[in-house]
Amino acid sequence: MITVKKPAAIPKKLLNEGKAADTINRNKYDADPNTVIKITNKIYGHTSIKKILKRAQFDKCCFCEKSQKDENGAVEHFRPKAGYHSDRKEKLKKPGYYWLGYEWSNLFFVCSGCNSKMHKGNLFPLEDESKRAKSHRDDINAETPLLINPEDDPRKQIIFDKELPVGITKAGKKTIEICGLGREALNDMRKELINTLEDKIAILLAKDHHDSKKVAEARQFIKDSQKPEAEFSATAIDYLKDLNLTGV
Numbered sequence: 311m312i313t314v315k316k317p318a319a320i321p322k323k324l325l326n327e328g329k330a331a332d333t334i335n336r337n338k339y340d341a342d343p344n345t346v347i348k349i350t351n352k353i354y355g356h357t358s359i360k361k362i363l364k365r366a367q368f369d370k371c372c373f374c375e376k377s378q379k380d381e382n383g384a385v386e387h388f389r390p391k392a393g394y395h396s397d398r399k400e401k402l403k404k405p406g407y408y409w410l411g412y413e414w415s416n417l418f419f420v421c422s423g424c425n426s427k428m429h430k431g432n433l434f435p436l437e438d439e440s441k442r443a444k445s446h447r448d449d450i451n452a453e454t455p456l457l458i459n460p461e462d463d464p465r466k467q468i469i470f471d472k473e474l475p476v477g478i479t480k481a482g483k484k485t486i487e488i489c490g491l492g493r494e495a496l497n498d499m500r501k502e503l504i505n506t507l508e509d510k511i512a513i514l515l516a517k518d519h520h521d522s523k524k525v526a527e528a529r530q531f532i533k534d535s536q537k538p539e540a541e542f543s544a545t546a547i548d549y550l551k552d553l554n555l556t557g558v
């Protein structure tokens with residue numbers, strides 16, 4: 311994971327239709343807390359919002375950094391909208407965070423793997439369950455989620471030992487578990503990146519035996535792999551850092 315930096319300007323779809331729908335939902339809850347509240351994907355998942363999030367996240371999943379240029383990632387909620395589980399064995403509890411269904415700060419672009427029922431889905435554990443906000447009248451700032459918010463510098467909580475994610479805080483460990491960041495498919499792709507980096511490093515170490523163009527391309531690949539827009543950039547940064555090669 312790397313830090314997601316979304317534009318401060320709230321998309322018009324959320325400011326207009328989202329705000330109006332949110333007001334209706336809050337009033338419905340106040341009238342009857344047991345009423346079914348619907349959050350429509352036509353608003354929060356609108357193509358205009360998806361486009362903004364994809365651009366902000368460099369076409370990558372906010373959790374695993376897997377490229378979504380050719381895949382069907384979706385706009386999803388950090389705090390689940392319809393209901394939540396505090397652990398996988400627990401039945402879905404309702405309502406979810408319905409009042410954040412159209413909240414810009416609660417929306418991210420996520421891959422189908424990380425957001426599947428096997429992984430994140432509606433799983434949203436807290437450090438202290440007694441402080442969970444259960445309606446729009448409660449304060450979510452009292453919560454301490456065990457899922458890392460992608461806007462809150464995940465690099466302080468998850469690092470990489472080669473292709474393997476390592477949680478260095480409780481939330482870091484839990485986020486790896488919740489989103490399946492150590493699943494085999496991701497490990498294989500990160501391993502492939504490391505193998506390529508090793509090949510490029512070998513060229514630099516033996517640069518006298520290679521033409522200047524090949525050496526320059528190797529050096530550029532290493533630099534580019536650490537940029538925010540690069541797939542699995544956190545993996546590349548940590549791998550090169552261990553070799554003292556981040557500034558190559």
